[in-house]
Amino acid sequence: MGGSEVKKRVIGLTGNSGSGKSSAAAYLGQLGAHVIDVDRIAREQSDPGRPGWAAVKQAFGEGFFRADGSLDRHKLGEYVFSRPEELKRLNALLHPLVMEEVRERMAAAGGTVVLDCALLIDTGLDSLADEVWVVAAGRDSKLGRIKARDGISHEHAQNRLASQLDEKELEKHADVVIENNGTLDELKKRVREQFYGKSE
Template sequence: MKRTIGLTGNSGAGKSTVAEYLKELGAEVIDADQISREICDPGQAGYLAVRKAFGPEFFREDGALDRHKLGAHVFADHAELMRLNGILHPLVLEEVRRRRRESEKDTVVIDCALLVDAGLSRDADEIWLVRAGDAQKLERIRSRDGIDETHAGNRLKSQSREEELLAHADVVLVNDGTLEQLRKQVEEYFYGKNGL
């Protein structure tokens, strides 16, 4: 029987690093953020819907979606973020579920920061939450995305509070130490505590 892990955590917590470790352990990782980017490529359903809803000012001269400009806009205005999510979430959910069904791996990981908000938590057998301190998350977001502290802070504020995510979590990985410590936690839960 296929095991499905729902992997979540706020931006900058280290979720992508955990996903990489799980991939190394043989799991198939379905990255909801990557799918969201793919469906917003020119000509795709998300691209067309976002252009219709938000207008051409969020698109570059070459026609591509200006993700930084749209991100700055929606993360500063909760209503606009909800509007964007209402457009993209159903498309992302459909593709995540298709890939999960078609996977030939024993373990599938749904990597999604908005796992609970988007309704994908219902597709998981167990939910893994990656946590880190706010200062660490802010610094990781800033260095990863090349954005200022205000934009990074808005991104964090727009996501579910960790206390809310904790209520759904079966496994909590604390990423405030070394990468080796994080890897050890991943292996322990992958093989041990929730045993395969």
């Protein structure tokens, strides 16, 4: 309207698995932001019939697929999270497909856009953001949340964390660090303050 284009605010939201990033993203959605769940897009790319599904099958073989043709994500996850080179190979297959869809969704979105992505820094998606937010939590908190959420072993949870950038490394890229070692209400308060610019 009026010919002058309002610049979109793009927040890149990241954090290790179990940090509470998804809770922060959900609350940002409640505050009116348009949340793009990049991790979900990556998962959807390997649904049957999608380009990522065919690429993963060709690269990793039939052994990671169920009888109905769907990808056994739990089995593949256990495999790649304990083998860094294989995880890199999987990400290299899916990343270009994910980037293309993210850009399309960003172009269609209005207002504040949140890129919710565990691998925001690793994949270079932070280059699309105006500000990077990192949700941080203690290691024990993260391991406990991962095991409870995904029903996986302690070892698998440790491998998953080990496959991600160290939290201190993530924080080097952050414009905002949101500590999440307390209650959900405390997390929401910190997110709200940063969203509306009322911190400190």
